[in-house]
Amino acid sequence: KAGVTQTPRYLIKTRGQQVTLSCSPISGHRSVSWYQQTPGQGLQFLFEYFSETQRNKGNFPGRFSGRQFSNSRSEMNVSTLELGDSALYLCASSLVGGANTEAFFGQGTRLTVV
């Protein structure tokens, strides 16, 4: 079966702009989580969506938001971009998102803010 697909793979944006990243989970998976990966901070949890509802949120400012559609596809939005938002954004899907379930990761979207 197809894996988790993230689009676009690469993005370059200017400070102050906003950006939307997309994640298509594995078919049948209802939980989608987002992570930010940077060399300094490593992988940090952004939020998790399940059945179109945000179920959990990490410690990121309100400029970071997301949503999930009825087909479980998810989007992440970052408004008023800052240089520090440059990172690899990873999406992961799991069947139901339980604590001990395996998360399947996408290849990521590399965002560069200039």
Place this chain on the structure above:
Amino acid sequence: AQRVTQPEKLLSVFKGAPVELKCNYSYSGSPELFWYVQYSRQRLQLLLRHISRESIKGFTADLNKGETSFHLKKPFAQEEDSAMYYCALNPPGGYQKVTFGTGTKLQVIP
């Protein structure tokens, strides 16, 4: 607050030597613990999870609640084991809020 610490950024071992990747966690309770691996130019993937108590690719991980550790071990390293390894913690319950360690790069020298 939950925290995962991987003290080594890089671990170099010779092929055939034992491997131990260290992971310590901080969580007031009984979390779910995982090891994820990322091979060169591949996506992050699950290696093993505590609840399964399994051995994958020769790797095992033992949970030591007293020391709050979940070290990853393999008796004989292979070149194909070279990768980034991440220890991860998820609080108990029906949701995902995974905290990852900063990762250890394992380099197996032929």
